[in-house]
Structure formats: structure tokens, C-alpha cells
Amino acid sequence: MEDIKNISRRAFVFGSAAIAGGIAFGSYGDAAMAATATNGNPLAAELGPNSVTFNPWVEISPDKITLIAQHADIGQGVGSAQPILIAEEMDLDPGQFEVRFAGPSPAYFNTGFANENAPFLSADHSPAAEAARADALEALRKSGLQMTGGSSSIPDTYEKLRIAGAVARETLKAAAAKRSGVALADISTQSGHVILPNGTKIPYVELAAEAARIAPVLDAKPRDPSKWRMVGKPMMRLDVRSKVMGELKFGIDKKMAGMMYAAVKLNPNKGQPLKSYEAGKAQSMPGVKKILKLKNGVAVIATNSWYAMKAVDAIQCVWAPSTYPAEQAGHWKVLEGSFKPQFLGKEWRKVGDIEAGLKQGTLFKAEYRAPYVGHQPLEPLNGLAIVSDSGMEIWVGHQSPQAVQSIAAAAIGLKPEQVTFHNQWTGGSFGHRLEFENIRVLAEIANQMRGTPIKLVFSREQDFLQDIPRQIAIARHRGSVDKGKIVAADLQLASTAPLKGLLERMGAPSKDPDPQLAAGLWNVYYDLPHFRATSYEAQGLSPSTTWRSVGASTAGFFTESFIDELIHAAGLDPLKARIAMCSVPTYRKVLETVAEMSNWNGPLGNGKGRGVAFVESFGTPTAEVIEITMTDRGVRIDKVWVAVDVGKVVDPVNLESQVQGGVVWGLGHAMNCQLTYAKGAVQQTNYNHHEAMRIYQCPVIEVRALENDPKVRGIGEPPVPPAAPALANAIFAATGKRIREMPFNKFIDFV
Amino acid sequence: MIELTVNGIKRQVDVVPEMPLLWVLRDELGITSPKYGCGVAQCGACTVHIDGKAVRSCQSRIGEVAGKSVVTIEGLENRDQNPVLQAWIDHQVPQCGYCQTGQIMQAISLLERASKPTDELIDQVMSGNLCRCGTYPRIRAAIHAAAAMKMAEK
Numbered sequence: 001m002e003d004i005k006n007i008s009r010r011a012f013v014f015g016s017a018a019i020a021g022g023i024a025f026g027s028y029g030d031a032a033m034a035a036t037a038t039n040g041n042p043l044a045a046e047l048g049p050n051s052v053t054f055n056p057w058v059e060i061s062p063d064k065i066t067l068i069a070q071h072a073d074i075g076q077g078v079g080s081a082q083p084i085l086i087a088e089e090m091d092l093d094p095g096q097f098e099v100r101f102a103g104p105s106p107a108y109f110n111t112g113f114a115n116e117n118a119p120f121l122s123a124d125h126s127p128a129a130e131a132a133r134a135d136a137l138e139a140l141r142k143s144g145l146q147m148t149g150g151s152s153s154i155p156d157t158y159e160k161l162r163i164a165g166a167v168a169r170e171t172l173k174a175a176a177a178k179r180s181g182v183a184l185a186d187i188s189t190q191s192g193h194v195i196l197p198n199g200t201k202i203p204y205v206e207l208a209a210e211a212a213r214i215a216p217v218l219d220a221k222p223r224d225p226s227k228w229r230m231v232g233k234p235m236m237r238l239d240v241r242s243k244v245m246g247e248l249k250f251g252i253d254k255k256m257a258g259m260m261y262a263a264v265k266l267n268p269n270k271g272q273p274l275k276s277y278e279a280g281k282a283q284s285m286p287g288v289k290k291i292l293k294l295k296n297g298v299a300v301i302a303t304n305s306w307y308a309m310k311a312v313d314a315i316q317c318v319w320a321p322s323t324y325p326a327e328q329a330g331h332w333k334v335l336e337g338s339f340k341p342q343f344l345g346k347e348w349r350k351v352g353d354i355e356a357g358l359k360q361g362t363l364f365k366a367e368y369r370a371p372y373v374g375h376q377p378l379e380p381l382n383g384l385a386i387v388s389d390s391g392m393e394i395w396v397g398h399q400s401p402q403a404v405q406s407i408a409a410a411a412i413g414l415k416p417e418q419v420t421f422h423n424q425w426t427g428g429s430f431g432h433r434l435e436f437e438n439i440r441v442l443a444e445i446a447n448q449m450r451g452t453p454i455k456l457v458f459s460r461e462q463d464f465l466q467d468i469p470r471q472i473a474i475a476r477h478r479g480s481v482d483k484g485k486i487v488a489a490d491l492q493l494a495s496t497a498p499l500k501g502l503l504e505r506m507g508a509p510s511k512d513p514d515p516q517l518a519a520g521l522w523n524v525y526y527d528l529p530h531f532r533a534t535s536y537e538a539q540g541l542s543p544s545t546t547w548r549s550v551g552a553s554t555a556g557f558f559t560e561s562f563i564d565e566l567i568h569a570a571g572l573d574p575l576k577a578r579i580a581m582c583s584v585p586t587y588r589k590v591l592e593t594v595a596e597m598s599n600w601n602g603p604l605g606n607g608k609g610r611g612v613a614f615v616e617s618f619g620t621p622t623a624e625v626i627e628i629t630m631t632d633r634g635v636r637i638d639k640v641w642v643a644v645d646v647g648k649v650v651d652p653v654n655l656e657s658q659v660q661g662g663v664v665w666g667l668g669h670a671m672n673c674q675l676t677y678a679k680g681a682v683q684q685t686n687y688n689h690h691e692a693m694r695i696y697q698c699p700v701i702e703v704r705a706l707e708n709d710p711k712v713r714g715i716g717e718p719p720v721p722p723a724a725p726a727l728a729n730a731i732f733a734a735t736g737k738r739i740r741e742m743p744f745n746k747f748i749d750f751v
Numbered sequence: 752m753i754e755l756t757v758n759g760i761k762r763q764v765d766v767v768p769e770m771p772l773l774w775v776l777r778d779e780l781g782i783t784s785p786k787y788g789c790g791v792a793q794c795g796a797c798t799v800h801i802d803g804k805a806v807r808s809c810q811s812r813i814g815e816v817a818g819k820s821v822v823t824i825e826g827l828e829n830r831d832q833n834p835v836l837q838a839w840i841d842h843q844v845p846q847c848g849y850c851q852t853g854q855i856m857q858a859i860s861l862l863e864r865a866s867k868p869t870d871e872l873i874d875q876v877m878s879g880n881l882c883r884c885g886t887y888p889r890i891r892a893a894i895h896a897a898a899a900m901k902m903a904e905k
Contacts, residue, residue, distance in 0.1 A: 069806060075847025075884050203841035236843065243848030244839045246784030246824035253783035261778060286767045304766065305787075306774035378788045378796055378849045378883050392873070427849025428883050460789045496835050657889065661846055663883025687793040687881060698887035 001536065023277065026304050036215065037139060042105035052212035054171055056107040057086055057164040058209040065192070070108045070157055072101065072148040072399045073239070074377075074429035076716045077654045080238040082157055084143045084179070085650065088231045089165025089222055090204075091189040094238055101423035104401035106144025111160065112152025112714070115252050115619050122619035123584045125710060148399040149434060149546060150680055151618040154650055158712040162222035170217035175210040176202055178283040184566070191553035204395050225648075228536075234653050239425075251397040251424030252382045256453040259384070260289060262445050263308035263457065265315055266297035266437070268465040268681030269322035270543055276318045282311040291315070299445045302435065305457045322680035323705045324542045331677060332369075335474045338494035338538040345497070345513035345535035348522035352402025354490050354547055357530025361482025364569055366562055368477070369741040370471035370554035372682075375547055379427025381438035381458040381466070385446040391418030392443060395399030397426030399434045403506045407436045411443040429666070431546040434502060437466040461685040469549030469675050469682070471517075471640055474539075475558035480530075481570045486581070488530035489566065491521050491559055496544040497537045498551065505543070509723075520555030520721055523616050526563065526581035542677065549720035552617035557670070557728070557742065560613040564729045565738065574729060575612045575625070582614075586645055586708040589619040590614070593643035593704055598625035607631070609734025613725035619716035621645050624663065626699075626726040630734050634749030637699040637727065638666065642719060644743050647709035659719045666723025668693030672745045697750065753817045757782065758826025768814025768902035773797045775813045775824065784824045784852040788881070794887030798853035799823050809878075824852045827859075834900035835859050838893040846884035854880045858894050867898050 019690040043053040051061040059066040067086045073079035083099045086092075102108045115122060117136035120129035121635055169189055176194040177184045179202075186197045193201040225232060242248040277298050279291045287307025292299040298315050302308035325331050383396035391414055398404045401423060426433055442456045458466070473495035480487045497514035504510075517535035524531065547553060567577045575595050582588040591614055595601075604610060607630040614623040625641045641661050649655055673690050675682040684690040705715075728739045731748060739747050755842045757780060764779045769791075776782040776799070785808050788796035797808040800822040808821075827833055833857050845851045855875070861868060861876045868876070873894050882890070 073847075075849075135826040209875070234817075236840075237845075240843050240845055241840055241846065243833075243845040243851055244836050244855065245830065246852040248848060250781065250786075252787070253777075255781065304770070304774055304778040306770055308780070375824060376883065377847070378786070378794060379847070379883065380787065426847060428847040430883070457787065460791075576882065657843065657846055657884075657886065660888050661885030665883075684790055687789050689789070692881075692883070693885065693887070694878045695890060696878045698885075698891075701888055 019324055021108050026341065027353060030617070039107045039109060039144060040105070042103060042107055043358045050209035050212070053710050054168045054216045055164045056102070056105065056170045057161060058090070060204055060211070062205055062208055065092065065204060066100050066178055067097050068102050069626065069652070070102045071153040072397060072423055072426065072429070072433065074148065074397070074399065074426050074433060076153065076658060077237055077239070077651065078153045081154065081651050081654065083238065084159035084230055084235065085157060085174065086684055088166040088228055089162050090169050092192050094236070096192040099238065102146070102401070104146060104405055106146070108542060109140050109144045109148040110147050110152055110156050111140060112138055113150060114147070115155065116150055123525065123587065130611060146249070149431070149495070151620065151717040153714065153716070155186070155619070155712050155714055158648065158650065166220035166222045167216055167218060170220035171211050171214065174206055174217055175207045175214055176414070179210055192462050205484055215594065220720070228666045231650055232648070232652070234279060235651055237651070237654055239616055248425055248483065250379055250427050251395065252379055252457060254384045254395050254424060255455070256386070259447065259453040259455050260301050261303065261305045261308045261457070262299050262301050263305060263312045264294070264297055264299045264441055264462060265312045265317060265469060266294070266462060266466055267319040269319055270466070272296065272320040272322060272470065274317060275320055278316040282314040285311040286316060289572040290443060290449070294444050296443055297441070300440065301449060301454070305455070315615055324540060325677070325679055325681045328676040331472060335472060335494050338364050339476060339492060340536070343494065343536040343538065345517050345537045347525050348518040348533045348535065350532045351528065352530035353533040354488055354530045357488030358478055358490060360478050360487045361480050362569065364481065364566060365480050366477050366565060366740060368475040368558040368561060370473045370557060370677070371742060372472045372542060372677050373547060373669050373673045374464055374467045374469055375430040375432035375683065376464065376467065376687070377426070377428025377430055377432055380460055380463040381432070382456055383438050384453060384455045385442050386453040387412065387450050388442070388445040391420065392446060393420040393422070394442065395422045396439065396442070397424040397433055398439070399429060400506065401434070404439055406507060407439050408443040411440045411449040424511055429457045430548040431550070432467065435468045435545055436505065437468070459491070464685040464690070465681055467682070468543050468545040469502070471498045471544040471551070471554060472541065473554040475555070475562070476563040477558065477608055479566045481566055484570050484572065486526070486528055486566045486570055489524070489528055489563065490532045491562070492534045493517065493555060493558060494522060494536040494538050496541045497555065498544045498546050501543050502545045510596030516551035517555070519550060519617055520552035520559055520615055523615065524559060524563070525584050525587050526578065527583045528581070540727040548662070549617055549717035552615055552721040553666070556613070556615040557724040560722065560725035561728050561740065564611070564725065564732070578612065578614055587616065589708055590621045590623045590643045590645050590706060593706060594623040594641050595626050597643060597702060597704055598627070600625065607734065609730045609732070611726045611729030611731070613722035613729060615718070615721040617718045617721050620713040620715065621709070622718045622722050624719070624722040624726040626730045628727070628734055631751055632750045635731060637697065638751040640699050640701045642701065642703045643706065644715065644718060645706040645709045645715040646715055648707055648712045652705065655705055655715050656703045658715045659703045662717065662719030663701050663723050664693050666720040667727055668743050669725060670724035670744055671750050672743050674743050687745045752851065753813055753856035755813070755816050755818065755822040757814060758822055764813065766813060768812060770785045771809050772799070772811040772813055772816050772821065773808040776808060776821070781822055782825060786849055786897065787852060788850065792798065795857060796850045796853040798856040800860065807855050812880040824855060834864065834904070838900060842889045842893040842896060844884055844886050844889040844893050846902065850880060850882045854882065858890070861894065862898055862901060866902065868894065872877050
């Protein structure tokens with residue numbers, strides 16, 4: 001295969017996205033800043049007296065400093081990392097500021113999506129690729145899209161929050177210089193104070209009014225990393241203590257005077273309406289105040305969530321049937337029939353002459369499958385809302401603030417700007433809180449109960465039944481091996497389209513092929529003479545959405561298992577061959593690191609096996625080695641080694657947590673989770689049917705983060721995709737048995 | 752009226768005796784550290800102590816809790832010096848944090864029964880507590896650290 005620059009140019013040439021002439025920015029970081037500066041500051045509108053805001057992330061009043069966490073905190077720690085990035089530059093210490101989540105505003109558009117939105121491989125840093133990213137960034141700025149996802153929280157904010165902090169610091173210093181008549185160069189800052197040469201310390205809050213009257217110092221530069229006090233060093237996440245003490249209020253804990261509780265029963269045939277219902281019994285159950293008809297179901301209003309859930313259970317509903325196949329077998333059948341030109345998503349990448357390459361040496365074919373799976377964060381979907389004649393106010397944890405406004409408004413005939421949204425701490429998401437099943441019905445309920453604050457909590461069973469699942473997919477891969485080498489790999493998959501589905505439900509439908517179906521499929525960095533990656537988009541199946549690591553969660557399993565098959569067929573060592581074939585030096589280093597960490601060449605005991613997988617997703621190359629033991633009770637996963645390259649580590653402790661959690665997520669669902677449809681509804685409605693990993697199955701997970709990538713990368717999702725193929729590859733190494741379908745417990749037992 | 756003691760304070764609630772303790776605590780008494788996760792004893796997020804034992808409050812009917820003493824994480828004695836809570840902070844166990852109050856109440860109960868638990872015992876006792884974020888490696892480390900702290904105190 002060609003070197004990385006040529007690969008990407010080729011992808012660009014073959015790509016369908018039209019790229020206008022590039023904008024000449026000095027660097028991507030500069031472009032991000034230039035774009036960010038132009039979208040206004042929503043804090044200015046609600047500023048109190050004698051207060052100042054320098055940009056959308058910093059607000060100082062006479063009595064407190066507030067730093068804005070731009071993204072939704074879904075457990076990944078942005079409620080800590082983002083304020084810390086600002087505090088680092090402002091010389092603030094933890095405890096000297098409050099943290100608030102951003103409200104809906106185009107000022108908070110996500111610059112971090114530019115990388116994924118440009119049709120270039122992440123490892124490509126050519127001028128053409130950077131120009132395309134600059135264009136993608138400009139398109140993002142114009143759209144004002146504020147969303148948490150795509151492992152973009154740190155890539156989006158790493159530069160802009162440090163600059164925001166630097167601007168605040170330098171402007172406060174300028175205000176102090178003006179007040180004291182001292183030269184700016186002689187003024188410094190420390191621990192929330194401006195320090196004058198004579199030792200006088202002025203608290204920032206005392207300078208708020210004066211700072212508001214001078215022009216902000218917009219050309220302030222963030223400090224060199226060598227000067228950092230907190231960033232990059234082990235630190236205490238700001239939310240740890242309040243979570244341990246049980247004091248942190250999640251969305252579900254939010255209360256209001258006069259509040260009533262709501263529970264719902266919604267049509268499990270997703271997207272379809274209620275036909276009729278019989279609520280006679282529920283009317284007279286304890287605590288019940290009211291029964292409401294909704295577009296796609298019924299709600300009970302009661303004095304306690306449990307009363308509401310019990311009563312709604314007792315309501316008999318007749319549902320409109322699903323538009324997708326009622327039975328699971330029908331879903332697989334549609335997928336099997338989707339490898340046809342009329343369902344072509346896109347041929348994402350073509351190298352060499354694939355058909356000629358497949359004719360060389362020995363041909364291998366394999367079919368892989370991945371089922372629907374649920375998100376099921378432990379905090380079920382919920383929300384608190386009140387509708388009055390002037391509009392709606394809603395308190396809910398969500399990853400798309402503006403979409404909450406538009407979806408809620410559309411449900412009850414309001415304008416989006418009439419919906420006031422307050423983001424909440426969430427008990428996990430994994431992609432669940434990008435969808436709107438709770439938002440729409442809460443708006444309907446609160447609208448029917450005008451003037452009364454309504455707290456909606458989904459029962460776990462409703463949450464499962466309404467969960468828009470991860471995509472379902474089949475891969476049909478072909479490859480050839482000749483003279484101890486892989487000659488060709490032709491990777492094809494048919495899948496439901498998760499990102500396109502989400503965009504459509506957000507009211508921004510796209511006609512382009514779903515780029516998430518290329519993730520883990522086209523971004524293969526092995527030097528193969530003949531290569532092709534093609535996606536087909538199945539029609540008429542269950543709606544699907546983004547699930548932690550999205551497309552790469554299925555395609556990464558297919559690709560890295562099949563590459564492993566070809567490597568074995570060529571008689572090569574799985575890790576040494578990957579290192580030898582890897583065409584990106586920094587990625588090769590990731591593979592070499594995991595080889596060293598896991599002592600790959602070291603001896604293995606009886607009944608043991610090691611497997612490796614390498615996937616780049618969202619720009620973050622991740623290699624994992626898994627060691628297992630075959631016991632008489634099944635497979636025991638002993639240890640996992642993970643090497644990643646994120647360019648720059650912001651919080652090393654949290655990074656390790658995110659990686660460990662991603663591995664647990666990837667392994668647990670690969671082992672034992674699927675959602676299957678029967679009579680139009682999913683059959684798994686609680687954790688006993690969709691268990692994932694519990695502590696007794698959890699291996700030791702060792703993590704090393706490298707900083708060789710030229711860009712700052714995210715870590716929330718990339719550890720997920722390599723987990724399943726590394727486990728399947730380890731099972732093959734230990735047993736000779738190749739598992740080509742998730743969940744693996746259909747084919748092998750786990751301890 | 753049903754009477755019980757919660758965190759050392761006598762409380763009266765006017766609900767049906769079938770109502771699970773979880774929903775009495777959360778919706779009637781405003782004590783929100785016990786979390787609703789599954790409602791069927793599959794996740795452990797609602798774990799509290801009743802008369803000193805860790806139980807799933809989603810499975811404890813209030814009629815059967817009458818007259819008993821319930822402790823949630825808010826009501827632990829010497830909370831700021833509790834070695835389990837301290838170990839949970841030191842090891843930065845929480846990610847989203849939603850399951851952690853239940854994990855901690857279960858771990859406190861474990862350490863009252865076994866002063867130096869093995870990994871096997873930890874796995875056995877803690878496997879009823881689900882964590883979707885995957886904090887298990889840190890939960891194990893925190894329990895060992897808390898056990899060591901408790902030993903040092905003696």
C-alpha cells in the first residue's frame with residue numbers, strides 16, 4: 001500500500017464529498033480559535049451588576065467566579081477537566097470557582113467534529129486534509145451545532161478553554177494595572193488574586209466591575225505546558241468527593257415545590273402511535289392523580305414515582321404495529337439481502353486492483369455478525385419540566401441542548417427559543433442521551449399539566465423498550481494470502497445507519513452515506529497491496545443510533561478479526577505482523593508499546609491464549625492485548641494491556657479510568673449482550689437479560705498513554721472497538737475456535 | 752402512618768405498605784443517595800443499611816421496614832473519617848457516579864464481615880452491584896485500601 005499521504009489523497013479523490021477551496025489557516029488550532037471567536041457570548045445577556053464575562057466560559061461577579069463546562073458530563077469527567085483547563089490559565093485553584101453547564105448557544109459549537117467530518121484518514125496531516133478540516137470547521141461554526149459526542153470534548157476545548165482562561169487572566173491584570181497605576185509587566189496572578197509588586201493581593205472578584213469597563217485582552221496566549229500546575233499531572237476530579245458523599249444531584253434527583261411524578265407506557269414498536277387504551281383499573285390505584293393520553297402511549301401522574309409506575313403497568317394499550325420486521329429473524333434477513341448496488345452506502349477506499357489481488361494465492365471468505373445492543377446507563381431516562389403560557393422550562397441531562405429545545409418545542413407547538421434548557425449531571429449515557437424519547441413525552445405531559453412541575457422517570461423496562469439501539473451489522477469479508485503475506489483485503493458490510501438516523505431524528509436529515517459505517521472499516525493502516533472498504537445501508541429496520549464508539553464498535557470487530565484470520569493463514573505472528581504492516585510511525589509505536597507491556601513474546605501457560613487488536617477511532621489509535629485462560633467453567637479473561645496515543649494527556653488518572661471503563665464496556669457487551677425483536681418489541685427489558693460485565697469477570701487492565709500524535713485526541717470511545725476482536729483473537733489462539741458473531745456466549749462459556 | 756428511623760431520625764410516612772423503601776426515601780423523604788437503577792435487585796444502586804445489613808431498598812417493602820433503622824450514605828457516622836469513603840475518594844473510583852453510593856454501602860457491609868477480603872471475596876460480594884462505566888478495577892483497589900486503613904486504625 002502507498003504511504004499515508006497518498007492513501008488519503010486517493011481516498012479524497014474517490015470520496016464523494018465536495019470540498020471547496022481550502023482556507024489558509026496557520027494551523028488547525030488557530031482556525032478553531034478564529035472560528036470560535038465569531039459566535040457571540042451568551043453569558044453577556046444574563047450578566048448581573050458589576051460583573052464581567054470575557055468569553056462564553058468565564059463569568060466573574062463581585063461574589064463568585066463561575067466557569068462553564070461546555071459539554072454534557074456523562075461520566076467522562078468534562079465537568080472537571082474543562083473547568084480545570086480554564087483554571088490552569090487563570091491561576092485558580094479547585095474550590096475557588098463554581099462550575100455550571102453551558103446553556104444552548106451557537107457559541108458552544110463543537111470544533112472537535114471537524115476531524116471526523118472531513119473525508120480524510122485521521123493520520124493524514126497533508127495540506128489537503130487540513131484544508132478540508134478547516135472547511136468542515138467553518139461549516140460547523142455556521143451550523144452552531146453544540147453537541148457532546150464523538151470523543152470530541154477534549155479535542156474541542158483543549159485550545160479554546162486555555163485561551164479563554166488566558167484572556168481572563170490578562171484582562172484582570174490590565175484592570176489591576178489601571179486601578180493601581182503599576183506597569184502591566186510588573187503584575188502577576190496567583191491563586192485567584194492579582195499580585196502587585198508591593199505584595200498587595202487583589203481578589204479577582206473585586207476587579208469584576210473594573211474589568212468589565214476595559215477591552216478584553218484578546219491576544220493573550222496560553223502558557224507553555226512546562227508551566228502547568230494541574231493539567232497533565234495526576235489530579236483529583238472535581239466531582240469525585242460529592243459523588244462519593246452522595247451529595248451530587250443527578251437529573252433524576254432534581255426536585256421542585258409542587259412537583260408531581262409521572263410514569264409512562266409507550267409503544268414498544270418504536271416510532272409508532274397508540275391506538276387505544278383501557279385505564280379503568282389504574283384510575284383507582286393509590287396515589288394516582290391523573291391519566292393522560294400521549295401520541296405514542298399513556299402517562300400516569302401520581303404523588304410518587306412508584307405509584308405512577310405501578311398504575312401505568314395496569315393500563316392495557318393497543319399499539320400500532322412496527323414498520324420494521326416484527327421478528328428478529330426478519331432483521332437478519334433484510335441485512336443479508338442488503339449487499340446489493342441499490343443499498344450501496346459508499347466505496348470508501350480502494351487501493352491497488354482488488355479483484356486481481358483476490359485471485360493471487362489462497363482466497364479466504366468470512367461472514368461476521370453484530371446484533372443490536374442497548375445503552376442502558378444506570379440512571380434511567382428522566383426529566384423535570386414545567387409548561388406555562390410563555391413557554392417550557394426543562395431540567396434534563398442531554399448531549400444536544402439545542403435539539404432538546406427544538407424537539408420539545410415541536411412536540412407542543414412552541415418555538416425552540418421558548419424552551420429553556422438546564423443541563424444536569426447524568427448517570428451515564430453511552431449515546432443514550434443523544435436521543436429524545438424522554439424529551440418528547442415529557443413535553444407532552446407537562447403541556448397537559450400546565451402550571452404543575454412534572455418529574456418523569458422511565459422504569460428500567462420502559463427504558464429498555466424505548467432504547468434506540470446500536471446498529472446491527474453483517475460483514476462479508478474476502479482476502480487473499482500468498483507466499484506468507486496478505487495480498488488483498490476486501491471489506492464489505494451491511495448495517496443500519498446510526499448517525500444518519502440520529503441526524504434525521506434531530507431534524508437535520510442527510511443524503512450522504514453514513515460516515516460512521518466507514519469507521520473501523522476504511523481506516524486500516526496496514527500496508528496491503530490491494531484493499532477496498534465498502535458499506536451498504538440496510539433499509540426498513542429498527543432505528544439505530546450512536547452507541548459508545550458507534551460504527552467502529554461493530555466494524556472494528558469485523559476488520560480486526562478478519563485481519564487476524566489472514567495473518568494466521570499467512571503463518572505470521574499476530575502482533576509482529578501488525579507491527580510490520582503498520583504504515584504510520586506513531587501508530588506502529590502504539591503496537592510496539594502494547595507488545596512490550598504484555599510481554600507478547602513471553603511464555604504462556606497451558607490453556608492460555610493471547611489476542612491482539614488495533615483500531616483507530618475518532619483519531620485515537622488504540623492497541624489492546626488480552627490474555628485468557630480456558631477453565632472448566634469457561635473462558636476467564638485474566639489481563640488486558642492497552643496502549644493509546646492521545647497527543648496530550650490532560651488528566652492521567654481520568655484517562656486511565658476512561659480506558660479501563662471502555663475495555664469493560666467493549667468486553668461485557670461482546671460477551672453477553674444483544675437486543676432481539678419479537679412482536680415488534682425488544683425482548684430484553686432489564687439487566688438480567690442484558691448483563692454486560694460484572695466485577696467477578698473483570699480482568700486486570702493496564703494502561704499506557706503516549707503523546708506522539710500531533711493533535712490532541714479523545715479517549716471516551718476509542719478503547720471500546722479493539723476489546724471484542726482482541727478477545728475473539730485470544731479465544732482463537734487458546735482454542736482454535738474462531739468466533740465471528742457477537743455476543744460470544746452463543747458459542748462459548750465465560751467464567 | 753408507618754414509622755421508621757432514617758439516619759437516626761424518626762420519620763412517619765403515609766404510603767401503602769407495599770411501597771419499596773427506595774421510593775419512600777427518594778420521593779417521600781427527599782433522600783436521594785439511594786438510586787433507582789433496575790427495580791428488581793439486579794443492579795444494587797439502591798443499597799442501604801437496614802439494622803446494619805446491606806439490603807436492596809427496591810426490594811424492601813416499607814411495611815416490613817416499619818420500626819427498623821435505615822441508614823443511607825448521608826447518615827453514616829463520622830462520614831468524613833469513614834475509611835471506605837476516604838478510599839473511594841483517594842482512588843477516584845466514580846466516573847458517572849450513579850452506582851457508587853450503592854457500591855460503597857455494600858463495601859462497608861463487606862468490610863464489617865471480613866476485615867481483609869481477598870479479590871475472590873470482593874468479587875463474590877460486589878457482583879450484585881452493576882457499574883456501567885466499568886469502575887471495577889478501582890472498586891477492588893479502594894476496598895483493599897479501606898481494609899488497610901481500618902486495620903491501621905485498630
